[in-house]
Amino acid sequence: MFEVSCQQLVLAGQSLLAKGLVAGTWGNLSLRVAEDQVAITPSGREYGSLKSEDVVIVDLNGQVIFQASGRTASSEMPLHLAIYQARPDIMAIVHTHSVHASACAVAHKPIPPVIEDIVQLAGGEIPLAPYALPGTQELAAQAAATLGSKQAVLLANHGAVCCGTTLAEAMTAAELVEKAAQIYLYANLLGGAKALSDEDVNIMHEFYVSHYRKRRGDTGND
Ligand SMILES: [Zn+2]
Numbered sequence: 001m002f003e004v005s006c007q008q009l010v011l012a013g014q015s016l017l018a019k020g021l022v023a024g025t026w027g028n029l030s031l032r033v034a035e036d037q038v039a040i041t042p043s044g045r046e047y048g049s050l051k052s053e054d055v056v057i058v059d060l061n062g063q064v065i066f067q068a069s070g071r072t073a074s075s076e077m078p079l080h081l082a083i084y085q086a087r088p089d090i091m092a093i094v095h096t097h098s099v100h101a102s103a104c105a106v107a108h109k110p111i112p113p114v115i116e117d118i119v120q121l122a123g124g125e126i127p128l129a130p131y132a133l134p135g136t137q138e139l140a141a142q143a144a145a146t147l148g149s150k151q152a153v154l155l156a157n158h159g160a161v162c163c164g165t166t167l168a169e170a171m172t173a174a175e176l177v178e179k180a181a182q183i184y185l186y187a188n189l190l191g192g193a194k195a196l197s198d199e200d201v202n203i204m205h206e207f208y209v210s211h212y213r214k215r216r217g218d219t220g221n222d
Helices: 003-018 077-086 099-106 116-122 137-147 167-189 198-216
Strands: 028-034 037-040 056-059 064-067 092-096 152-155 159-164
Touching: 003 028, 003 037, 003 092, 003 167, 028 077, 028 167, 037 077, 077 092, 077 137, 077 159, 092 167, 099 152, 099 159, 099 167, 116 167, 116 198, 137 152, 137 159, 159 167
Parallel strands: none
Antiparallel strands: 028 037, 028 092, 037 056, 056 064, 092 159, 152 159
């Protein structure tokens, strides 16, 4: 019964690899398959050879519900679960170590609202969660708290976590956060990035939420 969701995660993981947003076994993805059940990529498996049976299904407390190949869930499972627990609207999470988003995370710089595509999807700045060791409950709690009601958060000295109301939206968020980080860095080389006004940010984000998402008609998994 989880076959389709597992296959979607595998294809999404391969797409992240093709786009250079993850490397090797790093980064991980998950998809809410029921109100209190999540499909998540396994620990220590390269995206190029990932199979749908490697995906693990857990409940929101991390109890394994289904694991066809006996693999262990990603070591960042607590991070994913903390966000799903805090945000019932989130249906998918993509965690990457993409280069430019990670550069901002290493410099402890949130990404300001500088370019319209990510602003539409995510609203204002992409905030920065304080550093905590990977895989820990501390990291999970700080990431979920810093994310708040936003769609993406940077993890200090680590990477980015991007969320969506569908898997496709979470994947788009991962690409747009990386692009915004790259543009922000280049703009600073040219004398400094100029942020959009709060008013314009709110207008663009509101339009995306009220028109684009509604028109798309998505209410659940992509
Ligand atoms: Zn990571």
